[in-house]
Amino acid sequence: MTSADLVQRLGIPSGPLFFPVTAYGADGSVDLDTYRAHVRQGVAAGAAAVFACCGTGEFHALTPEEFEACVRAAVEETAGRVPVVAGAGYGTALAVRYAGLAEAAGADGLLAMPPYLVVAGQEGLLRHYREMAAATALPVIVYQRDNAVFTPETVVELARTEGIIGLKDGLGDLDLMQRIVSAVRTEVPGDFLYFNGLPTAEQTQLAYLAIGVPLYSSAVFCFAPEIALAFHRALIDGDRATVDRLLDGFYRPFVELRARGRGYAVSLVKAGVRMRGLDVGEVRPPLHEPGEDHVKQLAEIIERGYALLEEAQ
Numbered sequence: 001m002t003s004a005d006l007v008q009r010l011g012i013p014s015g016p017l018f019f020p021v022t023a024y025g026a027d028g029s030v031d032l033d034t035y036r037a038h039v040r041q042g043v044a045a046g047a048a049a050v051f052a053c054c055g056t057g058e059f060h061a062l063t064p065e066e067f068e069a070c071v072r073a074a075v076e077e078t079a080g081r082v083p084v085v086a087g088a089g090y091g092t093a094l095a096v097r098y099a100g101l102a103e104a105a106g107a108d109g110l111l112a113m114p115p116y117l118v119v120a121g122q123e124g125l126l127r128h129y130r131e132m133a134a135a136t137a138l139p140v141i142v143y144q145r146d147n148a149v150f151t152p153e154t155v156v157e158l159a160r161t162e163g164i165i166g167l168k169d170g171l172g173d174l175d176l177m178q179r180i181v182s183a184v185r186t187e188v189p190g191d192f193l194y195f196n197g198l199p200t201a202e203q204t205q206l207a208y209l210a211i212g213v214p215l216y217s218s219a220v221f222c223f224a225p226e227i228a229l230a231f232h233r234a235l236i237d238g239d240r241a242t243v244d245r246l247l248d249g250f251y252r253p254f255v256e257l258r259a260r261g262r263g264y265a266v267s268l269v270k271a272g273v274r275m276r277g278l279d280v281g282e283v284r285p286p287l288h289e290p291g292e293d294h295v296k297q298l299a300e301i302i303e304r305g306y307a308l309l310e311e312a313q
Helices: 003-011 032-045 064-078 092-104 122-134 152-159 174-187 201-210 225-237 240-258 264-275 292-312
Strands: 049-052 084-088 109-112 140-144 164-169 193-196 215-218
Touching (some): 032 049, 064 092, 092 122, 109 122, 122 152, 122 164, 152 164, 152 174, 174 201, 225 240, 225 292
Parallel strands (some): 049 084, 084 109, 109 140, 164 193
16 A cells, blocks of 8 residues: 555544554463454444554564564454554664564554654654655654654654655644644645544544644544444534533543553553453553452443443434
C-alpha cells in the first residue's frame, strides 16, 4: 500500500481505529490463535484499521520474533479489508529492524514509537525518524509522547520527509498541537494526518476535533466495540447529546478508574477483553494486573455503558 493509499483509507475512517491487545497463554507465551480471534472480532465489529503491536498491544514486551508473528497474523486475519499498521521503535537501528519485520509480515504502515530511554534534541529526533522512513517502503506515522516531543518547526520537516504521513499525539498539549497543525497547514499544504493518541482518546476528542485532529485511537473498542462505535458515530454525526451521555456515564468513570493504577491503560483493557469472554491472558511485566476491586468497578462501568446504549434505543 502506498503512502497516498494509506492516507486515503485512514483519512475518513468508517469506524474506530482498533489497537488489539496481544494475547498470552497460561505459560506466558504469545497465543496466536486467541490473538487472531481478537483481530477477527474487531474487524467484524467495524474497525477502520488495525494497529498491531503498538502501545495497547505491549510492543515493549515482545521479542522481534513474536512481533513479526503477531503482525503477520493480523495481516492474514484482516485479509486486506482494512489497513494494518504495526508499531516500531527503540533506537534507530532497532526501529529500522522492526520496520523491516513489519514490512516482511505484510503490514501497510508503521506507528513509530519514541526512541528508547534518551531525551534527544530536535535535530536528533528528526534524524532518527528520517533514517527510519528512508529504510522502509512503509508509510510512517510518528508518535509524539514522553521523550519524543516536537516543535512545530520539526513537525513541518517531518511532513516534508518522504514516507512520513502523519503525527499521533499522546502528549495532550492542545496549544502545541494547534500550533503544529497551523504550521504544517501553512508550510506543507496537503493531506498530513493527525491522530489523538491519548489513553481513552474519546475523553478528549471533542477538543482535538476542534483544532483539526479528526482521528483517534480507541482502546475501548477492544472490549466494548458497540460503545466505541456508538460514540464514533455520534461524533461524526454531530449528535452531541449521545456524545455527552457516553462521556458522562461511561468514559469519564472509566478514565477515573484508569488513573488509579500505573499501566492501567493496558491492563484494564486486557481485563475488559477477558470479561467479555476472550481469554487474552495477563499483561507481561513490568506492567501488572488491576486489583480485584478495580476489576469489579470496571465490570460495573461496562454494564453502565451498555445500559446507556439501550436507553438511547
